[in-house]
Amino acid sequence: GAGVSQSPSNKVTEKGKDVELRCDPISGHTALYWYRQSLGQGLEFLIYFQGNSAPDKSGLPSDRFSAERTGGSVSTLTIQRTQQEDSAVYLCASSSKGLSRGYTFGSGTRLTVV
Amino acid sequence: GESVGLHLPTLSVQEGDNSIINCAYSNSASDYFIWYKQESGKGPQFIIDIRSNMDKRQGQRVTVLLNKTVKHLSLQIAATQPGDSAVYFCAEVTSGTYKYIFGTGTRLKVLA
Numbered sequence: 628g629a630g631v632s633q634s635p636s637n638k639v640t641e642k643g644k645d646v647e648l649r650c651d652p653i654s655g656h657t658a659l660y661w662y663r664q665s666l667g668q669g670l671e672f673l674i675y676f677q678g679n680s681a682p683d684k685s686g687l688p689s690d691r692f693s694a695e696r697t698g699g700s701v702s703t704l705t706i707q708r709t710q711q712e713d714s715a716v717y718l719c720a721s722s723s724k725g726l727s728r729g730y731t732f733g734s735g736t737r738l739t740v741v
Numbered sequence: 742g743e744s745v746g747l748h749l750p751t752l753s754v755q756e757g758d759n760s761i762i763n764c765a766y767s768n769s770a771s772d773y774f775i776w777y778k779q780e781s782g783k784g785p786q787f788i789i790d791i792r793s794n795m796d797k798r799q800g801q802r803v804t805v806l807l808n809k810t811v812k813h814l815s816l817q818i819a820a821t822q823p824g825d826s827a828v829y830f831c832a833e834v835t836s837g838t839y840k841y842i843f844g845t846g847t848r849l850k851v852l853a
Contacts, residue, residue, distance in 0.1 A: 669845045718784050729775040732784030
């Protein structure tokens, strides 16, 4: 597509439930990133994909967080047994090889755990 | 003025004045830098970039200055407008690596 698409844009879930967040990157972008942004805070790196593999998942906060990417395209970030501290905006970004002109970010999924 | 609180530092400027947003980057090996603008409810968007072989680059109403000696980057916005109100992030990367390092961000508030 023309840009990075994320869905849903907003998600309210009950504590303890699992959620899946989806990212559809720019066609042809081999690199895909997930970041988390808490209210009024900066960008916290979660995981990096190159193609379908994730050579850097060092930012995932706990084993409740996992992500996958299929077909070198769509990625899903899954949070199991959600906690209130998981409430944040989850941003996905993609880039072409070489990182020229940086990442293109999606608009994010705002997750609220109640 | 500029203030630092529990959240992002905030810079308040009068409409029509020039704004200067500063960033101290961390890695002396970084050779490419970007400024991003993030409006409320949106993802960060590219504004302007600069390579380490330059010390100044100008765009439309924006200028980025790079001082490699002290690892400092700044974004200057001329004649600041209400639409410039946003959070601004600097980002650095080293050629051959895969991940940008983002600064903490500065919130710009434009006062009418």
